[in-house]
Amino acid sequence: MEETILPVPSEEEIEAGKAMALVSWISMFVGLPLWIIPMIQRDNAYALYHAKHSGMTFLVATAFALAVVLLNFATCGFLFFLVPLMFVTWVPVIDGLIKAIQGRVEPPIIVGGFTDQLFGSLTVDPDKRSFD
Secondary structure (H helix, E strand, C coil): CCCCCCCCCCHHHHHHHHHHHHHHHHHHHCCCCCCHHHHHHCCCHHHHHHHHHHHHHHHHHHHHHHHHHHHHHHCCCCCHHHHHHHHHHHHHHHHHHHHHHHCCCCCCCCCHHHHHHHHCCCCCCCCCCCCC
Protein backbone atom coordinates (compact mmCIF):
# COMPACT_ATOMS: atom_id res chain seq x y z
CA MET A 1 0.00 0.00 0.00
CA GLU A 2 1.36 3.31 -1.03
CA GLU A 3 0.69 6.24 1.24
CA THR A 4 0.19 9.68 -0.21
CA ILE A 5 3.05 12.05 0.57
CA LEU A 6 1.63 15.11 2.25
CA PRO A 7 3.33 18.47 2.46
CA VAL A 8 4.68 18.89 5.95
CA PRO A 9 2.55 21.46 7.79
CA SER A 10 4.32 24.52 9.14
CA GLU A 11 4.92 24.89 12.86
CA GLU A 12 2.15 27.46 13.19
CA GLU A 13 -0.29 25.21 11.32
CA ILE A 14 0.62 22.31 13.62
CA GLU A 15 0.03 24.48 16.70
CA ALA A 16 -3.27 25.77 15.30
CA GLY A 17 -4.51 22.26 14.49
CA LYS A 18 -3.14 20.45 17.53
CA ALA A 19 -6.29 20.97 19.63
CA MET A 20 -8.58 19.38 17.03
CA ALA A 21 -6.05 16.59 16.42
CA LEU A 22 -6.06 15.81 20.14
CA VAL A 23 -9.87 15.93 20.30
CA SER A 24 -9.99 13.46 17.41
CA TRP A 25 -7.88 10.95 19.33
CA ILE A 26 -9.16 11.56 22.87
CA SER A 27 -12.77 11.15 21.78
CA MET A 28 -11.92 7.58 20.81
CA PHE A 29 -11.67 6.61 24.48
CA VAL A 30 -15.35 7.39 25.03
CA GLY A 31 -16.57 6.20 21.63
CA LEU A 32 -17.53 9.58 20.20
CA PRO A 33 -16.67 10.09 16.54
CA LEU A 34 -15.48 13.68 16.97
CA TRP A 35 -12.89 13.05 14.27
CA ILE A 36 -15.66 14.00 11.87
CA ILE A 37 -15.38 17.70 12.82
CA PRO A 38 -11.99 18.37 11.15
CA MET A 39 -13.14 16.34 8.15
CA ILE A 40 -16.10 18.68 7.72
CA GLN A 41 -14.14 21.87 8.42
CA ARG A 42 -11.09 20.94 6.30
CA ASP A 43 -9.30 24.15 7.26
CA ASN A 44 -6.12 22.74 8.82
CA ALA A 45 -3.90 20.07 7.27
CA TYR A 46 -2.56 18.83 10.60
CA ALA A 47 -6.01 18.40 12.18
CA LEU A 48 -7.32 16.76 9.01
CA TYR A 49 -4.38 14.33 8.89
CA HIS A 50 -5.00 13.12 12.42
CA ALA A 51 -8.79 13.11 11.91
CA LYS A 52 -8.38 10.77 8.93
CA HIS A 53 -6.24 8.37 10.94
CA SER A 54 -8.43 8.47 14.04
CA GLY A 55 -11.47 7.92 11.82
CA MET A 56 -9.88 4.87 10.25
CA THR A 57 -8.91 3.58 13.68
CA PHE A 58 -12.49 4.11 14.88
CA LEU A 59 -13.90 2.14 11.95
CA VAL A 60 -11.41 -0.72 12.39
CA ALA A 61 -12.03 -0.86 16.15
CA THR A 62 -15.80 -0.87 15.64
CA ALA A 63 -15.59 -3.65 13.06
CA PHE A 64 -13.28 -5.69 15.30
CA ALA A 65 -15.55 -5.25 18.34
CA LEU A 66 -18.60 -6.19 16.29
CA ALA A 67 -16.85 -9.32 15.00
CA VAL A 68 -15.89 -10.38 18.54
CA VAL A 69 -19.44 -9.82 19.82
CA LEU A 70 -20.96 -11.75 16.91
CA LEU A 71 -18.50 -14.61 17.35
CA ASN A 72 -19.36 -14.82 21.03
CA PHE A 73 -23.06 -14.72 20.26
CA ALA A 74 -22.74 -17.39 17.55
CA THR A 75 -20.76 -19.71 19.83
CA CYS A 76 -22.96 -19.06 22.89
CA GLY A 77 -20.09 -17.36 24.67
CA PHE A 78 -17.57 -20.15 24.01
CA LEU A 79 -15.10 -17.61 22.63
CA PHE A 80 -15.39 -15.30 25.66
CA PHE A 81 -11.60 -15.18 25.87
CA LEU A 82 -11.61 -12.95 22.76
CA VAL A 83 -13.33 -10.09 24.60
CA PRO A 84 -10.09 -8.74 26.14
CA LEU A 85 -8.64 -8.58 22.62
CA MET A 86 -10.92 -5.61 21.96
CA PHE A 87 -8.53 -3.55 24.08
CA VAL A 88 -5.82 -4.19 21.48
CA THR A 89 -7.55 -1.57 19.35
CA TRP A 90 -6.44 1.05 21.88
CA VAL A 91 -2.81 0.58 20.81
CA PRO A 92 -3.12 2.66 17.60
CA VAL A 93 -5.27 5.19 19.50
CA ILE A 94 -2.56 5.74 22.11
CA ASP A 95 0.10 5.83 19.40
CA GLY A 96 -1.85 8.41 17.39
CA LEU A 97 -2.50 10.49 20.50
CA ILE A 98 1.19 10.57 21.35
CA LYS A 99 2.09 11.58 17.79
CA ALA A 100 -0.55 14.34 17.83
CA ILE A 101 0.81 15.68 21.13
CA GLN A 102 4.35 15.67 19.76
CA GLY A 103 3.29 17.44 16.56
CA ARG A 104 4.39 14.57 14.31
CA VAL A 105 2.86 13.79 10.92
CA GLU A 106 3.19 10.01 11.02
CA PRO A 107 0.47 7.38 10.71
CA PRO A 108 -0.37 5.29 13.78
CA ILE A 109 0.65 1.67 13.87
CA ILE A 110 -1.60 -1.06 12.46
CA VAL A 111 -4.17 1.07 10.56
CA GLY A 112 -1.93 3.77 9.09
CA GLY A 113 -1.52 2.22 5.66
CA PHE A 114 -5.23 1.79 5.00
CA THR A 115 -6.26 5.37 5.67
CA ASP A 116 -5.48 6.77 2.23
CA GLN A 117 -7.58 4.09 0.57
CA LEU A 118 -10.67 5.30 2.41
CA PHE A 119 -10.02 8.98 3.14
CA GLY A 120 -7.38 9.83 0.53
CA SER A 121 -9.63 12.15 -1.42
CA LEU A 122 -10.22 14.45 1.57
CA THR A 123 -7.89 17.41 1.40
CA VAL A 124 -7.74 20.85 2.96
CA ASP A 125 -10.06 23.30 1.27
CA PRO A 126 -7.79 26.05 -0.17
CA ASP A 127 -10.47 28.67 0.44
CA LYS A 128 -10.60 27.87 4.16
CA ARG A 129 -6.90 27.32 4.76
CA SER A 130 -5.46 29.98 7.01
CA PHE A 131 -1.76 29.02 6.90
CA ASP A 132 0.16 28.90 3.64
